Amino acid sequence: MKENKDILDKTLKRKHKLQAKDVKVFYDDFMAIKGIDMNIRANKITAFIGPSGCGKSTFLRLFNRMNDYVDGFRMEGEILIDGENIYKKKVNVEQLRKQVGMVFQKPNPFPKSIYENVAYGLKIQGIKDKAFLKDKVEESLKQVGLWNEVKEDINKSALALSGGQQQRLCIARTLAVEPSIILMDEPTSALDPISTAKIEELIYQLKEKYTIVIVTHNMQQAGRISDYTAFFYMGELIEYDKSKKLFTNPEKQQTENYITGRFG
Amino acid sequence: MNNIRTNRLKDQAFKFWGIACTFLGLILLTIFIGSILIDGLQRIDWDFITSLPSRKAERAGIYTALMGSVWILVFTTIIALPLGIAAAIYLEEYAKESRLSSLLEINISNLAGVPSIIYGLLGLEVFVRIMEMGASVLAGSFTLALLILPIVIVATRESLKAVPKSIRDASFALGASKWQTVSQQLLPASFGGILTGVILALSRAVGETAPLIVIGALAYVPFAPESPMDEFSVLPIQIFNWISRPKHGFEVNAAAAIIVLLLITFILNGIAVYFRNRWQSKLK
Numbered sequence: 295m296k297e298n299k300d301i302l303d304k305t306l307k308r309k310h311k312l313q314a315k316d317v318k319v320f321y322d323d324f325m326a327i328k329g330i331d332m333n334i335r336a337n338k339i340t341a342f343i344g345p346s347g348c349g350k351s352t353f354l355r356l357f358n359r360m361n362d363y364v365d366g367f368r369m370e371g372e373i374l375i376d377g378e379n380i381y382k383k384k385v386n387v388e389q390l391r392k393q394v395g396m397v398f399q400k401p402n403p404f405p406k407s408i409y410e411n412v413a414y415g416l417k418i419q420g421i422k423d424k425a426f427l428k429d430k431v432e433e434s435l436k437q438v439g440l441w442n443e444v445k446e447d448i449n450k451s452a453l454a455l456s457g458g459q460q461q462r463l464c465i466a467r468t469l470a471v472e473p474s475i476i477l478m479d480e481p482t483s484a485l486d487p488i489s490t491a492k493i494e495e496l497i498y499q500l501k502e503k504y505t506i507v508i509v510t511h512n513m514q515q516a517g518r519i520s521d522y523t524a525f526f527y528m529g530e531l532i533e534y535d536k537s538k539k540l541f542t543n544p545e546k547q548q549t550e551n552y553i554t555g556r557f558g
Numbered sequence: 559m560n561n562i563r564t565n566r567l568k569d570q571a572f573k574f575w576g577i578a579c580t581f582l583g584l585i586l587l588t589i590f591i592g593s594i595l596i597d598g599l600q601r602i603d604w605d606f607i608t609s610l611p612s613r614k615a616e617r618a619g620i621y622t623a624l625m626g627s628v629w630i631l632v633f634t635t636i637i638a639l640p641l642g643i644a645a646a647i648y649l650e651e652y653a654k655e656s657r658l659s660s661l662l663e664i665n666i667s668n669l670a671g672v673p674s675i676i677y678g679l680l681g682l683e684v685f686v687r688i689m690e691m692g693a694s695v696l697a698g699s700f701t702l703a704l705l706i707l708p709i710v711i712v713a714t715r716e717s718l719k720a721v722p723k724s725i726r727d728a729s730f731a732l733g734a735s736k737w738q739t740v741s742q743q744l745l746p747a748s749f750g751g752i753l754t755g756v757i758l759a760l761s762r763a764v765g766e767t768a769p770l771i772v773i774g775a776l777a778y779v780p781f782a783p784e785s786p787m788d789e790f791s792v793l794p795i796q797i798f799n800w801i802s803r804p805k806h807g808f809e810v811n812a813a814a815a816i817i818v819l820l821l822i823t824f825i826l827n828g829i830a831v832y833f834r835n836r837w838q839s840k841l842k
């Protein structure tokens with residue numbers, strides 16, 4: 295019996311890649327997250343939606359501890375990845391971030407060559423093998439469909455790329471360190487529709503291998519690519535369900551108001 | 559209607575005022591440099607640069623002072639650069655917001671405004687006497703290093719601040735440690751700005767006279783320094799010394815030495831501009 299329960303626990307954990315347990319976040323005295331419980335599934339795309347300032351980014355950045363440096367930041371509760379509390383003292387934050395990649399709202403390539411951008415995450419791990427790095431850079435750029443566009447200019451500055459290409463480069467850079475989770479904070483909000491479509495396509499392909507959490511203000515986007523959607527409002531998780539269900543038949547009035555554009 | 563007209567008039571008036579001010583500055587500078595060139599240029603030749611000091615104006619050269627300045631410049635850089643950049647990195651990237659760090663900050667800004675002769679007194683007491691360095695190149699370099707330290711720190715901090723937060727985010731998110739982020743992203747990205755600040759600080763150090771006189775640098779040294787513990791003179795002191803002599807020949811020497819000093823400053827500034835431009839174009 296006990297064994298069975300362990301196995302059950304383990305599969306549950308595996309299904310629930312990310313877990314938040316009664317999480318509260320404070321910026322000084324201001325409570326930005328007001329006690330959220332949430333389980334995020336492995337190899338699915340989960341979208342965070344909600345009006346500006348409701349705490350989506352704050353909540354997202356808990357999973358790779360990017361809030362740690364923010365002045366006045368304080369957290370209560372637990373965040374678990376694969377069942378492990380990542381806010382425990384002995385957790386190595388650098389190691390954690392190799393497992394949990396992040397893509398930002400504005401493309402933010404380093405002011406270096408395309409090659410250096412992708413290789414950086416590996417180099418800081420102490421990997422020096424040139425052939426390995428070259429292969430890995432090529433593989434990552436192929437994964438995001440950028441290889442054919444840039445293979446001639448691999449040593450040129452990444453800042454010369456278009457916004458959409460830069461964002462795909464940033465995704466490639468994240469993939470190169472082989473995370474299992476990718477957090478995306480409005481990754482297409484600074485891009486044109488064609489680049490956006492390319493990146494949506496890419497995200498959709500990535501879910502085979504990665505657990506993806508994406509913040510978006512674009513309802514169509516959330517509906518198109520995500521398996522699950524979470525609606526946040528004023529630091530609270532109002533509704534969290536399969537995207538199909540949430541967008542067609544939400545349980546809560548607030549959710550319906552938001553997705554139909556009646557507020558926010 | 560009227561309003562537009564008066565505005566335009568004010569606009570014009572300000573434009574002329576601005577042009578006038580600019581020209582006044584340029585004219586004064588031209589007169590200054592022109593008169594020095596007229597006085598000194600005839601005196602500058604290889605002999606003047608390679609000769610040792612002498613009591614005869616026609617035979618005196620700037621060799622020892624020039625070498626003294628070079629030695630001072632090199633050692634000041636060696637001392638001030640690592641200290642200043644490390645302090646700036648600490649304050650900008652590591653120090654938490656606290657009473658102590660804001661106290662440090664205010665004091666560093668204030669230090670930049672302390673008269674240089676005070677640094678001389680500090681150097682005299684601490685380096686020359688307590689640490690028993692004597693009136694050596696090393697004591698002079700430490701004194702000048704202290705003097706330019708605030709400038710280096712402020713310049714480095716400004717350059718670090720100018721690196722967008724998104725670069726830090728990107729680096730941290732890939733699993734880089736703080737030091738990796740500083741050394742591999744922030745310092746390279748702010749290198750141009752730091753270098754400009756450092757070189758401008760150094761060109762100030764080359765021109766400093768008072769603190770070095772206070773610590774006991776001599777106007778007359780028979781030989782160029784051969785080690786950091788040797789006595790030294792520097793160009794500005796040599797110039798000061800020559801100007802204060804009654805004989806006309808020395809005045810000419812002073813003018814010639816000023817040209818050399820100006821040249822060094824211009825070259826330093828030129829290097830700063832070159833690196834800044836190169837760095838900016840590399841970032842594009």
Ligand SMILES: Nc1ncnc2c1ncn2[C@@H]1O[C@H](COP(=O)(O)OP(=O)(O)OP(=O)(O)O)[C@@H](O)[C@H]1O
Pocket residue numbers: 321324326344345346347348349350351352353364365366
């Ligand atoms: N560094 C900070 N210091 C203080 N308060 C902050 C900080 N960052 C965020 N907040 C506050 O926390 C709340 C949640 O912010 P957050 O950035 O998570 O919202 P968001 O849902 O991502 O909004 P948006 O859609 O505009 O990106 C906001 O009220 C915001 O003002």
Ligand SMILES: [Mg+2]
Pocket residue numbers: 350351352479509
């Ligand atoms: Mg946000």
